[in-house]
Amino acid sequence: MQLGELGEFGLIELVTQDIAPGAEVIRGIGDDAAVYRVREGDWQLVTTDTLVEEVHFSLEYTTWRDLGWKALAVNISDIAAMGGRPLYALISLCLPVDSDVVTVQELYTGLGEVAQAFGVSLVGGDTVSGLSVVLSITLIGAVEANRAVFRSGANPGDLIIVTGTLGDSAAGLFLLQNADYDAGSEAKRRLKRAHLRPEPRVEAGRLLSATGGVTAMLDVSDGLSSDIAHIGRASQVDSLLWGENIPLSDALRDLASALGRDPLEWALHGGEDYELLFTVTRGQADRVRDTLAASGIRSAVIGEVTAPGRGNRLEYKGRLETLPQGGFNHFRMSGK
Amino acid sequence: MQLGELGEFGLIELVTQDIAPGAEVIRGIGDDAAVYRVREGDWQLVTTDTLVEEVHFSLEYTTWRDLGWKALAVNISDIAAMGGRPLYALISLCLPVDSDVVTVQELYTGLGEVAQAFGVSLVGGDTVSGLSVVLSITLIGAVEANRAVFRSGANPGDLIIVTGTLGDSAAGLFLLQNADYDAGSEAKRRLKRAHLRPEPRVEAGRLLSATGGVTAMLDVSDGLSSDIAHIGRASQVDSLLWGENIPLSDALRDLASALGRDPLEWALHGGEDYELLFTVTRGQADRVRDTLAASGIRSAVIGEVTAPGRGNRLEYKGRLETLPQGGFNHFRMSGK
Numbered sequence: 001m002q003l004g005e006l007g008e009f010g011l012i013e014l015v016t017q018d019i020a021p022g023a024e025v026i027r028g029i030g031d032d033a034a035v036y037r038v039r040e041g042d043w044q045l046v047t048t049d050t051l052v053e054e055v056h057f058s059l060e061y062t063t064w065r066d067l068g069w070k071a072l073a074v075n076i077s078d079i080a081a082m083g084g085r086p087l088y089a090l091i092s093l094c095l096p097v098d099s100d101v102v103t104v105q106e107l108y109t110g111l112g113e114v115a116q117a118f119g120v121s122l123v124g125g126d127t128v129s130g131l132s133v134v135l136s137i138t139l140i141g142a143v144e145a146n147r148a149v150f151r152s153g154a155n156p157g158d159l160i161i162v163t164g165t166l167g168d169s170a171a172g173l174f175l176l177q178n179a180d181y182d183a184g185s186e187a188k189r190r191l192k193r194a195h196l197r198p199e200p201r202v203e204a205g206r207l208l209s210a211t212g213g214v215t216a217m218l219d220v221s222d223g224l225s226s227d228i229a230h231i232g233r234a235s236q237v238d239s240l241l242w243g244e245n246i247p248l249s250d251a252l253r254d255l256a257s258a259l260g261r262d263p264l265e266w267a268l269h270g271g272e273d274y275e276l277l278f279t280v281t282r283g284q285a286d287r288v289r290d291t292l293a294a295s296g297i298r299s300a301v302i303g304e305v306t307a308p309g310r311g312n313r314l315e316y317k318g319r320l321e322t323l324p325q326g327g328f329n330h331f332r333m334s335g336k
Numbered sequence: 337m338q339l340g341e342l343g344e345f346g347l348i349e350l351v352t353q354d355i356a357p358g359a360e361v362i363r364g365i366g367d368d369a370a371v372y373r374v375r376e377g378d379w380q381l382v383t384t385d386t387l388v389e390e391v392h393f394s395l396e397y398t399t400w401r402d403l404g405w406k407a408l409a410v411n412i413s414d415i416a417a418m419g420g421r422p423l424y425a426l427i428s429l430c431l432p433v434d435s436d437v438v439t440v441q442e443l444y445t446g447l448g449e450v451a452q453a454f455g456v457s458l459v460g461g462d463t464v465s466g467l468s469v470v471l472s473i474t475l476i477g478a479v480e481a482n483r484a485v486f487r488s489g490a491n492p493g494d495l496i497i498v499t500g501t502l503g504d505s506a507a508g509l510f511l512l513q514n515a516d517y518d519a520g521s522e523a524k525r526r527l528k529r530a531h532l533r534p535e536p537r538v539e540a541g542r543l544l545s546a547t548g549g550v551t552a553m554l555d556v557s558d559g560l561s562s563d564i565a566h567i568g569r570a571s572q573v574d575s576l577l578w579g580e581n582i583p584l585s586d587a588l589r590d591l592a593s594a595l596g597r598d599p600l601e602w603a604l605h606g607g608e609d610y611e612l613l614f615t616v617t618r619g620q621a622d623r624v625r626d627t628l629a630a631s632g633i634r635s636a637v638i639g640e641v642t643a644p645g646r647g648n649r650l651e652y653k654g655r656l657e658t659l660p661q662g663g664f665n666h667f668r669m670s671g672k
């Protein structure tokens with residue numbers, strides 16, 4: 001069935017029938033605004049991200065279900081990067097009028113999967129017709145007062161730490177776009193999954209916020225080289241990254257080796273890793289990393305914050321160079 | 337200058353440089369998420385609306401500045417319809433890469449005007465490239481606990497009341513689309529302004545919520561005939577509208593008369609009036625209307641809530657008929 005036959009209100013009823021609102025939701029979908037209670041002593045968080053077809057994703061290699069997962073997951077990652085709990089999501093969906101209803105149901109299946117996995121309630125949205133698919137999600141979260149972690153608190157001498165491994169998502173995208181190289185091994189499936197179904201680091205963000213020892217934090221979305229510069233601008237500092245310390249998965253190393261590429265390119269400039277990148281005073285680093293390790297979360301010290309003036313630099317293979325900027329910038333580059 | 341030259345981050349800096357965050361905003365634009373305090377005893381409200389070029393607006397007769405005003409105003413209207421105060425807005429903007437930077441500045445001028453007029457802080461957003469203009473706004477508000485007014489509380493016997501006049505926006509759209517009929521009189525300017533720069537009824541919504549006497553409420557966006565049906569569905573009731581009581585402006589009557597049209601068509605089915613439509617028990621109606629009148633807000637009793645079963649009906653010119661449904665439904669009709 002096409003959307004034109006079902007109509008806007010039929011579609012809303014169809015995709016929202018299985019959505020159970022959270023305990024603090026007084027009114028979810030179906031009124032002029034959603035209504036919810038807040039917990040005393042909490043600060044509220046809100047973030048929004050928009051995904052455009054052929055700019056942020058291609059339906060050639062992304063299923064509607066994976067698109068639903070990822071669209072909400074990247075917003076959850078933004079809340080995680082503040083140290084918060086994700087709570088309420090609103091979905092604005094612009095679709096061509098001849099879209100198939102089944103595809104929209106699959107999109108909501110993916111949205112529902114990630115929502116359930118991270119305790120998010122879908123409380124509202126808007127569905128409109130347009131030329132191409134534009135998916136805009138707003139996510140509200142909360143964090144204990146004075147426990148939010150900003151981008152702006154890094155100081156010279158702080159260590160730079162990242163969770164997990166970097167570059168897998170970009171390598172996965174390469175495989176999705178170059179099916180010839182994709183032998184279908186388990187390792188390659190993991191790389192593609194890192195791109196299509198990122199797992200936001202909510203638990204790590206909560207643990208890091210609770211330590212009180214993190215001076216600045218964000219999630220790696222534009223790419224390490226761009227994101228460390230975001231911290232630098234907000235904190236008025238520069239950074240020195242230690243290339244050999246940047247954590248790479250075996251799957252990424254194997255693929256890069258087979259292609260004769262340096263895996264660090266993907267890790268530095270690929271983006272969409274949704275790992276947490278944060279800074280910690282030297283005296284706190286072991287304690288903070290131990291807290292993560294006790295919950296099975298891997299982290300690596302990849303550099304240090306420096307006084308402003310020399311720019312962001314990379315020490316790699318015995319050379320010290322200015323860190324090239326390779327991340328994503330809308331309107332500056334063509335789509336990735 | 338085109339957006340391609342300025343880049344995403346340059347654009348964000350340009351349009352946000354004059355934005356002063358509200359007193360409760362701990363962190364506005366520029367981090368992974370905005371952070372704000374909430375007032376104890378308040379419920380939070382959140383709503384989102386998406387406007388698509390050539391579906392919701394045409395840049396042939398809408399300026400970018402008016403578009404900015406209206407896009408945020410319609411969200412403010414949703415918060416008003418719950419009885420709430422609008423607080424924090426997030427703007428997601430999808431633009432063609434060759435858009436002129438000046439147009440985006442004008443859009444933000446309009447957004448800033450309505451934000452200032454209604455005490456809203458812009459705290460976040462996302463700007464991305466795409467095929468056509470898609471503007472998605474999320475607005476957060478608050479209302480005193482247990483004072484939110486839903487669509488679902490209307491009971492048979494309640495009176496149906498509306499603020500202001502209906503149909504002006506649709507008549508204004510007619511003038512904008514049919515320049516031949518537009519002689520440029522002050523009356524016609526008012527009709528066009530009703531369409532391009534709607535004034536959300538925040539004060540009326542606050543007063544109505546405080547009376548405690550309103551059983552159901554929404555804002556007239558799809559059109560009276562559709563919106564009264566929304567209340568009916570949510571409250572499980574039907575309605576009888578008294579056609580002669582529906583408030584029409586002199587400007588609307590004059591234009592309809594000149595065209596040989598019935599002005600009630602615009603008032604019933606036009607939509608985008610952003611007046612408040614609400615129900616009140618009979619014993620409370622005078623007190624509630626007096627409260628509005630004391631603040632200079634006009635209201636009219638336009639019908640009564642009936643027991644479910646007979647459908648929504650219209651009594652007009654001595655006849656009783658089923659109320660035709662003429663509002664806007666995405667995917668069902670072509671764009672308006």
